[in-house]
Amino acid sequence: MTRVRGDHSMATMTPSGTPAGESFSFLRPPAEPGELGRLGAYRVLRLLGAGGMGKVFLAEDPVLEREVALKVMCLPPGEDRAVWCERFLREARALAGINHPHLVTVYQIGDDNGAAFLAMERLRGESLDARLLRAGALSADEVLGIAEDVALGLAAIHDHGLIHRDIKPSNIWLPAPAGRDPGPLGADAPARAKILDFGLVRGANSDTHLTQVGVLVGTPAYMSLEQMGGGAIDCRSDLFSFGCVMYAMCTGRPPFAASNPVARIAALVRGHLTPVREIQPAVPEPLARLIEQLLATDPDKRPPSAAEVVRRLRAIRTGPAGADRAPAPFLRRHRVKLVALVAVLAATALLARATWPPRAESPVASSPVTPPDLPPAPDGGPRAEPQVPPAAPVVEYLCDMTKLHERTHPPPGGRPPPGVDGVVRVGGVRAPHGVFMHATPSRAEPAIATYKLDRKYLRFTAEVAMNDSARRPEDGPLVFTVAIDGEEKWRSRELAPRQPPERCDLDVRGANELTIGVQFLGARYQGAHGAWIEPHLTR
Incomplete structure (x- = not known):
């Protein structure tokens, strides 16, 4: 039977932030009040979240006096520690090698008391998954803003020759919503969305797609057909997953919902996709069209790169022409000079008109004829004066x-x-x-x-x-x-x-x-x- 890796559920918490009935044997004894214990050089303060293969703690670096998120590898009985240590190291190396505002920052990797851990920046806010559960479908402006941030992060990952392989709402972190207390999940709110969890990252040229025999890596609801089939994948597989995320942001639900991976593969093959605008008519047509192209089962029909997706998202945000038409760089770059040129031409025309030689008087000077450029006055009133155009701006x-x-x-x-x-x-x-x-x-x-x-x-x-x-x-x-x-x-x-x-x-x-x-x-x-x-x- 094929098992799936990638979904991480949160443990049941007590009011103090510790799971009911759970102890942490990998922690060394606390040295100060308020600690759960010590790991490496860090004061472990409380548990923030837990999944099948790891736990995330709020901790403090006493040397730099800053709070960090401490991700600790915690394996259930029967798992191969060597395999998961390799994945843990892969995540650390991938994060440490790319310093980017849309990717979570890793400070240190360590191993203490038999537990491998990552020290990462502490983030305030919530996952996109939590936002969707709380708020449902997002507005077009929110979708475009979050999508551009994530696409920029993906472009950085792909530029380093890596594939994330697990892009999904729970792996996208959002800053705290305005006016909302995010609770115990962090301090110092980031200014932008960030991509999390690099545990499944692989080199674009890697031939290894399974962590071990019979174990499918990734999250079925957001995986491309080629990834689910265990075939060769490239950055366009991440773009498919990203399209699933954008679809969920627009509609509040994943595009190919199914009860199990086999059913979802069948849905993908059949191509049964309800168009975004049938669910949310307010979604702009260019955005809906981009999402549908990202969700193409044939990778060659998707946009070729995350950088191209960024360009199209910006085109949707900045103009009504839509994402399929390239922006007009010349007009946008030179609009100020064009305005100045028009102003100079208009001023020249006004000056020429003011200094032009007067017309010769009519030989019938005494004839009470209204000049042709002045309309006759109605009811004997004063004649209308010629309209002088306003001066062009300087x-x-x-x-x-x-x-x-x-x-x-x-x-x-x-x-x-x-x-x-x-x-x-x-x-x-x-x-x-x-x-x-x-x-x-x-x-x-x-x-x-x-x-x-x-x-x-x-x-x-x-x-x-x-x-x-x-x-x-x-x-x-x-x-x-x-x-x-x-x-x-x-x-x-x-x-x-x-x-x-x-x-x-x-x-x-x-x-x-x-x-x-x-x-x-x-x-x-x-x-x-x-x-x-x-x-x-x-x-």
Whole structure:
């Protein structure tokens, strides 16, 4: 009989967080009050969750004074410890080799008192599985936001030549919902969704698909047909599982529900899939189409990569044209220059009209004839005056304006950090009128630049992002701010490297000063490169 690995159920908890009637023989005796015991160098505080092959504890690193999630391998009788130790080590190596904001971070692997363990970052929030059980189907905006985060994490995994093989809602962690107490599952909420559990990860070129004979790895409700059949798989198998997750987010249920793996294989072969929009008509058509393509039983009919899925998700989020049409990069990249060109042409036309030589007077000067360009006045009233089009807006870029004050890192005249050339470039596209700002360290005052407006301007417009020179996932995040006359009027979300830009558009009528700022929020001060994309004022 084929057994299945991958589903992890939570143990029954007592109010103190310890399973009823359970002791932990692998823990060394507690050294301080409030501990369950010690494992390695860690103070084990309480049990957070348990599954068939392991337990996760809340623990504290007394040296660094930080809380961690401690995953301990706990095997039931009869299991091969060597096989599961190999899987445990595989998970640790895979996580340690990819430092990415959408993947859980591993700090250490250890073995103490006969128990192998992983020390990982502690997360606050809940699994996507718990969110779906609690809230049911999610809104399209929630689906797109979570899906983009997960797709970025998958792209990082696949770029390292690995396949996750167990993408499912319980292996996707979400930050705590706004205004909701997440309970005892963590501290320091992450800013984004993260992929968990790398215990089934394999190299893309590996020929091994079964942990042991007769044991199918993965979770049947979210596995591709080729994975369930034990055949060769590649990154597109993860994309199928990801499509199942997206389907569940949109509808509140998995796409191929069945009572056992055999029944689900039959459902996959028959291709019995209820379209997303039949269950949830509010799901955008491009999103439903992407999900159906991800769920194709033939891998060649799925999108070729997670990076392509990211592109299509962003296309759905940013425009009504849908995911099947590539975004118009030229218009998006050069729209500010096009607006400026139109403004210059309009101003030139107005100037030419104002200075054009007057027409010769009619020889019948005394004839009371209404000029042809002025309509006759109704009922003997005054004639209508010609309509003069409004003046085109004048665009001025911040890079061409004099700064009243600035606070930079390094200070003016100081040596720039490695990798800084001052060029604003985001997504490989250079912003010729961009403003580069290197953020100050997290405990210092934010980097700022102040410009004098003299109440001459109407609007301030810009896009903000991490500069391409901040290449590593740990570089960041940054928060961008805009203040008018000393009062903050706009603040961006937390932006990490390779995230799409965020737009700022502010009314600055009557303002005397405008201050742009960049604040670094990360723990590691490296590559805090802020990009103001074409910041400009109009009047």
